[in-house]
Amino acid sequence: MSNAAPITDVPRRYLAPEQVTFQKVERGIPPRPQGDYSCSFLIVNGNPSIHAWASRGLTMKYDLNFIYAAVKNEDVIAMMGALYRVTTVNSDSVDCARLDKQDFPAHIWPSSEIIVPFGRTASGSGCSLYNGGIQVLSIDKPRTEGKQALTAEMRITQPRERVEKKMEDRGTKHRVKVGDLIPVNDSKLHFRIEKIVPADEDKKIYGWVELSADPVAK
Secondary structure: OOOOOEOOOOOOOOOOOOEEEEEEOOOOOOOOOOOOEEEEEEEEOOEEEEEEEEOEOOOEOOOEEEEEOOOOOOOEEEEOOEEEEEEEEOOOEEEEEEOOHHHOOOOOOOOOOOEEEOOOOOOOOEEEEOOEEEEEEEEEOOOOOOOOOOEEEEEEEOHHHHHHOOHHHOOEEEEEOOOOEEEEOOOOEEEEEEEEEOOEOOOOEOOEEEEOOOOEOO
16 A cells, blocks of 8 residues: 655535435536535436536635436435435436435545546446546456455546547556555546445445545655
């Protein structure tokens, strides 16, 4: 595990309201927030998908947006430094209720706002950070019993690639475990992998990879 230290101490407040309602937008991304989070949902390939922005300055020094594609009633998702259960999915809104931290083990409950959702669909879920894209392609459990770590395969697209490369040529795959660092912002910054949470259909856990709240010095 890396001993890299945070390169900045960003004051932050986890919003985590008890209830969150995502209002439908007809197309594209929700408007950037003037304050805290801008929460909305859109239809992706016929499936309702949660899409939210976090603003620069109030909760963090960078823009973050994430998509949970094809959400369902009772799904457990991570956002805003807490866990939420999707309580209602209808034609014009998605409602979520904050869950109790004491009901979940520490290796699942998020300590950071930077979540990369791992979708149950082939595409659509992921997050954007510093104008680069991050996707979780797979989360793999150890093949044998013991202390082997969970690993995740992630695709990271740097901002410059969006300008210089065709869509099909963008992104670099990384096989990671907790403690590893991944490059963002054209490799100027690195974030630590804090948690890898596989999807669990029985417990309705959606699945995600959590990154450190702040970039770290490599």
